[in-house]
Structure formats: C-alpha cells, structure tokens
Amino acid sequence: MDEAKRSALNEFWINLKTAPGQIYRAMFRGGAPVSDRTRSSFVFGNVFLHLHSVRTHLWSLKWSTTMGLGIITTAAFLITLVTGILLMFYYKPYPDVAYQSIKDIHFIVPTGRFMRNIHRWAANVMVVAVILHMARAFYTASYRKPREFNWFIGWGLLVTTLALSFTGYLLPWDQLAYWAITIGANIAQSPREITDAMGITEYFDIGGLQREILLGSEIVGEESLIRFYLLHVMILPLVLSMLMAVHFWRIRKDGGLAKPKNVDELVAADPKQHYPVFTEQPQKTYQLAAVVKGKTPAVGSGPENTVPSMPHLFYAELGVLMFTVLICFFLAFVSDAPLKELANPLVPENPAKAPWYFLGLQEIVSFSAFMGGIGIPMLCWIGLGLIPFLDKETEGTGEWFGGPGGAKLVGWSALYGFATSIAVEAFAIRFGWLREWFPDIPQLVITFVNPGTVITVLYAAFSIWVLRRFNSTRAGALALFTCFLAGFIVLTVIGTHFRGPNWDFFWSPSHWPGH
Numbered sequence: 001m002d003e004a005k006r007s008a009l010n011e012f013w014i015n016l017k018t019a020p021g022q023i024y025r026a027m028f029r030g031g032a033p034v035s036d037r038t039r040s041s042f043v044f045g046n047v048f049l050h051l052h053s054v055r056t057h058l059w060s061l062k063w064s065t066t067m068g069l070g071i072i073t074t075a076a077f078l079i080t081l082v083t084g085i086l087l088m089f090y091y092k093p094y095p096d097v098a099y100q101s102i103k104d105i106h107f108i109v110p111t112g113r114f115m116r117n118i119h120r121w122a123a124n125v126m127v128v129a130v131i132l133h134m135a136r137a138f139y140t141a142s143y144r145k146p147r148e149f150n151w152f153i154g155w156g157l158l159v160t161t162l163a164l165s166f167t168g169y170l171l172p173w174d175q176l177a178y179w180a181i182t183i184g185a186n187i188a189q190s191p192r193e194i195t196d197a198m199g200i201t202e203y204f205d206i207g208g209l210q211r212e213i214l215l216g217s218e219i220v221g222e223e224s225l226i227r228f229y230l231l232h233v234m235i236l237p238l239v240l241s242m243l244m245a246v247h248f249w250r251i252r253k254d255g256g257l258a259k260p261k262n263v264d265e266l267v268a269a270d271p272k273q274h275y276p277v278f279t280e281q282p283q284k285t286y287q288l289a290a291v292v293k294g295k296t297p298a299v300g301s302g303p304e305n306t307v308p309s310m311p312h313l314f315y316a317e318l319g320v321l322m323f324t325v326l327i328c329f330f331l332a333f334v335s336d337a338p339l340k341e342l343a344n345p346l347v348p349e350n351p352a353k354a355p356w357y358f359l360g361l362q363e364i365v366s367f368s369a370f371m372g373g374i375g376i377p378m379l380c381w382i383g384l385g386l387i388p389f390l391d392k393e394t395e396g397t398g399e400w401f402g403g404p405g406g407a408k409l410v411g412w413s414a415l416y417g418f419a420t421s422i423a424v425e426a427f428a429i430r431f432g433w434l435r436e437w438f439p440d441i442p443q444l445v446i447t448f449v450n451p452g453t454v455i456t457v458l459y460a461a462f463s464i465w466v467l468r469r470f471n472s473t474r475a476g477a478l479a480l481f482t483c484f485l486a487g488f489i490v491l492t493v494i495g496t497h498f499r500g501p502n503w504d505f506f507w508s509p510s511h512w513p514g515h
Helices: 002-027 036-044 069-088 095-107 112-139 148-168 175-188 192-198 206-215 222-253 263-268 309-334 356-365 369-390 406-431 443-448 451-470 473-497
Strands: 055-057 306-308
Touching (some): 036 306, 036 309, 055 309, 069 112, 069 222, 095 112, 112 148, 112 309, 148 356, 148 369, 175 369, 356 369, 369 443, 369 451, 369 473, 406 451, 406 473
Antiparallel strands (some): 055 306
C-alpha cells in the first residue's frame, strides 16, 4: 500500500515537473522548425501566419523596399486595439458622465493616463504610417496588374483609418472634441452651399441628410456620442480587421511585393550570404503552380533568391513591431493626451481645430465648406482609386520613383507643389479673396473660385503638361500625386501652426490676442 502511494506520488511529481514541456508540445506539435519542410509546415499550420507565403524573396526583405510601413501600421492598430479595450472598462459613453470618466481614467485609475497616452499616440502613428505606406505603394508603382484590387483595399484601409481616428475624437467630450466634431458636421452639411444658391434645399437637402446621418440629430449631443462610440469601438475596427485580412491575403495571391524586372540580378549582386535553397532535400515539390500553365503570378517562378519566411521575414516583422511599441511608449511618456474643459455648446472654442490630419482640409474649408470639405477631397479619393486603371504602363514597376521622369520629375513636382500652394495661400492671406473685394458676389462663384480650387487647377495643369512632355500617364500621375502631397503638407502646417482665433493668420501662437 505504501509502495503504491509512493509510486503514485512519484508519478504525480514527475508529471508536475514535465507539465510545462507537455503544454508547449500540445501548443506546438511539430516542435521547433529546423528544416525547410518543418519551417513550411510551421507557416501553413499557424492560424496567425498562414497569410504569409512560405518563402520570401530577398528583395522583399530589403529595408528600402517597404521601410516596414505596413507592419508599423498593423502594429499600431494592435496597440490601439488592446489599449482601447482596457479603456472601455472605465469609459462611459453618455454626455453627463463621459468627461468625468475620462478624468477618472487620466487621474485616478492606476496606469490609466499611460494607457490613454499610448492609445492616442498609437492612433497618430497609425495615421502617419498608413499615409506613408500608400505613398510608398504609389511611388513604387505597386498598384499595377495584378495588384489593382489590393490597391482598392489599401485605399479603403486609408479611409477607414481616418474615420476610426476621427470618431474617437468626440469621446472625451471636452471643448476640443465637441467643436471639432461640430466643424465636421458643418462640412457634412456643406452641400447646402449649392442647394441654397439654387433654391432647392426645401426639396432636396442632401447636406442636412448627411449631417443627420453623422450626428443622429440636428446637434452634437447624446445620439452623436453613442453613434461615434459604436463606430469607434465596434463597426470600424471590424471593417478594418476584415480589410487587413483581405489585404494580406491578396499580397500573397498576387505574388508578393512588386519587384523590378531585373530583381534577380540586383539580388545576386548583393554579396551578403543568406540561408540557401533546397540544402536539406525537401521531400515534395516546392509548389505545383510552378510547373503548370495559368495566370497565377507564381506560375513559372521558382524558389531562386528566396529564403524561408520563418525565421527571416518573421524576425524582421517582430523587430518592426518592437520598434513601433517603443516609439508609442516613448511618446506616451513625454506627452499627455489633451483634455480641455467640459464641452459647452454655448461657448464656442476659438480657434476650433479639427484633428491635425484634417487641418489641411480645414484651411481650404475656411474659404468654401463644400469644395474644401467634400468637392476637392472627393476628386482626390476618386482619382487615387482609379490610378491602376489609368496607368497601364509597365516601366519602373517595383522601383522607387520608377517610370519616365523618375526621381528628378518627383523632385521638380514637389518643388512646384510647395511653391504653388505657398504662393496662393500667401496671396489670399495678404490680400483676401473674392468676398472681401466684392461683398455681394454670388455664393456659387465663391464656392467654385477659391484658393483650394485654384491650387487644384494649377496642379492639374502641371500634371497635363508633364503627361504631354513625357507622353506617359505614369509621369502625369507622379506629378499630380506629388503636387497634392506637397499641398497637403503646406496646408496642414498652416492650419496647425499659423492659424489662431477667428482663423486669422499669426506667425506664432504667442501673438494670439488675449481674452
């Protein structure tokens, strides 16, 4: 009996000591991947990693190819997701308690201020990264066949990211949030500029309909807060997650990242040693698609100049993820998320400013709400989405600033874009615009002839000239995209640093008039 007890106790003790190893083997049945075949199985069998290709081309691993912008965007989204869920434990989405719950998070909840700071900075990092990521895809012509659909998905990701960040702006329910959303609601209502001038608002009020859809009522109130909260914590994150999953999947199905035609020569010229191909004699063919006919990008392409995604690609992604976390932590330590006074509908914030990524639009909205807030942005969004179907050329695909004109054209376009927007803005600030010169001028003229539309026309004219000069749609697209990027930077800087009370121009916030 004693012997049996000692045996059972001994067995129990042995089981307890080996439990961690058994748990590890239950999670990772195949053990650590040590060969090409087990590394492939590791990717295929992992629910989080199977969106990747088993092997990655050496060109895709070069830092200059992507700069890790896609991974930074994904990492920032995951950080906002985790910190946002933690903040939901304490946040109350009702006007009478929302502001106090934010104050509780900021001043009372342990680590609450830090979590809120990280959430805010990760959201900003995500916005910056997704804009740069789209610019990278454009300047390397990565939107071309067969990646047209994935360009559309990326276009949707950019819009959803901006919407996700904008809907979170109202949740603190302070003066900054309330009046920024009021500006957004007025922009949504701006088609009344047109319908009022035509005298048809009574019968066709698209502006009022858009405002009511956005706010849930005529004013920024309880319905608006609930609506923005639901969009911010549930609907838009779900949409973003679905789009990201399709985006990653299509990268794999479209043959990986876009590469130059002579990519194998470029990679072969790199003397750096990498893990070689097929040294461990795999027991099955690399991929059936490599030996059959068809339209799949993988057909006819072998594993030359590729390395296993595990560990090369995954270690690189892990490094970028850690870098993004470090950046967000650093920013959260040195800068607190803003929290102004409780929202007061009777005391307008002056100046009331939108989030920084919309301040460029707010600058031209100050001249015409419709053209600045809807007309010009819609033209840009539609043009951006149609790029893959307008540029059918092949020269320069996968190369930075590839195509006729190249980097020199991009440099001149940036110079023209900066100079044009600065000159038009300086003229409008120094001498005013049509309303100051002709007080009785019809509103329709103001709507369609303002600094924003003038800048747009000048950019379009330059793009057409470049298109004819190089006889290339790619060159025209390079010029137009670069000009708008330069204009976005100029207008954002002016709106952020040089606009004060009543949206007047000031060289410094220290020059703002006192109360």
